Amino acid sequence: MSTVNLAQSGFIVRLEQAETLLSRFEWAIRNVLKWVSILALLAIVAFINLNVFFRYVLNNSLSWPGGSSIIMNIWVTYVGGAVAYYVGDHVSVQYVHQKLPPSIARGATLLINGLVVMLGSAMLWFGTQLALSQASSQTVYQVLGITSVSLFWTRIPLAIGGLYLICEAGRRGISTLIDDLNEGSNVALGTVLLLGATAAVIPVLSLAPPESSIVQILIIFFILITLIVINTPIAFAMALSVLIFLLFFPSALAILKPLLVVQQMGQGISGFSILAIPLFIYAGRIMTIGGITKRIIDFANLIVGRLQAGLSHVNVVTSMLFAGISGSAVADTAAVGSILIPSMKDEGYDTGYTCAVTCSSSVIGPIIPPSIIMIIYAITVPSVSVAAIFMAGVVPGILMGLGLIIATYIIGYRTDWEKFPEVEHRDRPSAREAAVIVKDASLALIMPLIIIGGILSGVFTATEAGAVAVLYSIAIGTLVYGEISLDEFIKASYSAATMSGVTLFIIGAAMPITQVMAITGVPGQIGEMLLATTTTSVIMLLLIVAILSILALFIESIANILLWAPVFAPLAIEVGIDPLHFGIVMIMTLAMGMITPPLGVTLFVAAPIGNTDIETIAKNIVTFFLIEAVLLLLVILVPDIALWLPRALGYV
Incomplete structure (x- = not known):
């Protein structure tokens, strides 16, 4: 066996070891988040029905079920919506991807998961910042009758969801890279190098944005549709389109920064x-x-x-x-x-x-x-x-x-x-x-x-x-x-939580784009x-x-x-x-x-x-x-x- 083949075999072995470790970590997180999303959804059902019961049977409306349910909904959105990536509930345009040659399709898959890692990193980093910076602030919502509830609990789901996306997309990316290398192709490896080079260049790159606001919006929508066509889940593509635009044109939208994009995602699903x-x-x-x-x-x-x-x-x-x-x-x-x-x-x-x-x-x-x-x-x-x-x-x-x-x-x-x-x-x-x-x-x-x-x-x-x-x-x-049966009920609740997470994630992810359109x-x-x-x-x-x-x-x-x-x-x-x-x-x-x-x-x-x-x-x-x-x-x-x-x- 040649030196190159030995080196490649050793590289694949290390990738397989990394995938195994990441898979175990992903499994542990997913099983916790599964129950978090199910319990959050059940809590919404219980809180709203409890208020209906109190209003019509006891003639005494409660003030806290609505606010409690809204906070639970944020958890369903970004915990259930993140886990839905593993389940396969996220909506995407698979048609073009299915027509690609296998090696190109693997490269596209790795690119998509690299972008999802980027989104997860933004959610984890900025979600954590928002949670810690607002930990001393109180939400306007009551939870179980308690008025002094920290805003931390409305922001941390974004960070948790982001952490899971990093794990699952990272696991998928490594698995795709291993498959591509085993097939004797270097397309996926080239995609990794391209992503790494882009990540290294972006911090020092500061392109002047187009003066026309319509052109700026067209660029965002071009990014959005390109991501969708290559099979990026629509919910993720919505958020990524604005984030990618801001990475290349950081001075384009002085009012809207990456941290505020993540904040808008959280606020977008806060209505009763x-x-x-x-x-x-x-x-x-x-x-x-x-x-x-x-x-x-x-x-x-x-x-x-x-x-x-x-x-x-x-x-x-x-x-x-x-x-x-x-x-x-x-x-x-x-x-x-x-x-x-x-x-x-x-x-x-x-x-x-x-x-x-x-x-x-x-x-x-x-x-x-x-x-x-x-x-x-x-x-x-x-x-x-x-x-x-x-x-x-x-x-x-x-x-x-x-x-x-x-x-x-x-x-x-x-x-x-x-x-x-x-x-x-x-x-x-x-x-x-x-x-x-x-x-x-x-x-x-x-x-x-x-x-x-x-x-x-x-x-x-x-x-x-x-x-x-x-x-x-x-x-x-x-x-x-x-x-x-109890087993069927749990499965249906889990499915409802992930499906709800997908739909609500789209709503949250659409808010930054609507904000951009309003600003411009x-x-x-x-x-x-x-x-x-x-x-x-x-x-x-x-x-x-x-x-x-x-x-x-x-x-x-x-x-x-x-x-x-x-x-x-x-x-x-x-x-x-x-x-x-x-x-x-x-x-x-x-x-x-x-x-x-x-x-x-x-x-x-x-x-x-x-x-x-x-x-x-x-x-x-x-x-x-x-x-x-x-x-x-x-x-x-x-x-x-x-x-x-x-x-x-x-x-x-």
């Missing part, structure tokens, strides 16, 4: 309304393990299962019913798809079609209330209430479901129904069986009435409705259906440019939809709402568009982006369930997408489709 997000996610996970999802599917099957292409219609109707509980397209695809995709394949449905109808119908999730991105829109555009935007989505969501059923008939007619097996061989349920199905499903279908009815009547806020939904799901799944005054400049193009409301709306459709190809829907609702909503209002109407159009547009590559998050959820590839699903999704596009155009041209119900209920 944001608590509804982890609660609805949690309710959806409990529904799945508690048998509620299965009973909704059985009910939909009873209604439309024996029509031509019956399971296609069951898929759509189930998504419409499930949308009234989960509020998430990804949750819909995972929960409904895990049951119906295998069932449809077993009955002879084409795999690509099966996954396509599942993904397309999951788009209804964010449109029919309750909806996570509707809550985000209402938070971002204060002139719109949660109740109003919820009601504005009902009719468009129902029309979307009916449109997808029509799409199924179009596909069947064009293919002489070859894609769809006959349904005559399926057993028709007896009257007794049908009654049992209806009885079991009724307990599940009461939940949307509790959520929506409670919000509309003013009994609950959206956050309180989410907490009650979690408690109701646990009660039904445990006491009535008897399908929730770019929203006003964009508005002036668009107003110079047209002042006609319909044309302006179509122009904004076109821009959002392009952005939705690369950027996750929640991030797009946070970044662009503050830019486009005031512009829409200025040309005479109702902000409620604009909100529904924006939400429908971004929801459709969830089924379009390269991001197409629902496609990446459905593909492994159906054991197929993204291209196959995308080819089958075209007709469904076109039908949804026609319905979106109809809502744009006829605002009353969205505004009629909220107007009838007095919200407009």
